[in-house]
Amino acid sequence: MTITLWIINIILAISFVGSGLMKIGRAKTSLVESGLEWADGFSETTVKLIGAVEFLGALGLILPKSLNIAPVLTPVAAICLTLVMIGATVTHARREEITDRGLPAVGLGILAAASAILGFATL
Structure with missing residues (x-):
């Protein structure tokens, strides 16, 4: 489970x-x-x-857990990024562009939520 979390967090960190x-x-x-x-x-x-x-948020996904300084901040950062992606999804939906420009926001939001869940599970 920890390897999966790191893979997700690295993908998210690079993107963000x-x-x-x-x-x-x-x-x-x-x-x-x-x-x-x-x-x-x-x-x-x-x-x-x-x-x-x-x-x-990208720094928060990597640094706390890798440095073992307040590792609880890693899933907290993932929650914050999930909220940002919810906002992005709502913005794209309001602009009626969810299917062509909003899908990356949806995907990153799902990955960030998965990171938060796995992050709290591995504390």
Whole structure:
């Protein structure tokens, strides 16, 4: 079960580090032009905040458990990322793009929820 948790967390961490840094490092207009049209409905600050939460959540999936410093923070980070992905799914559903652009958010949300469950089970 621990190996499965690590595999899930590594996949999630890679995904959220990439998407988080992209949202932090690029202007909102650049994100919208590159296909993230949902960002147009949010302020620049909110988009950067979402990116920061994703990046910090990715760190939270890996660092506490690997360093054995407050390992309970790993499943807590997974819960937080699950909530972020629920928000992303709702945003895509409201924009009526759940089937073409929202499926990654659904998939990452399911993986994050699985990480939280496995994380608490392995404490």
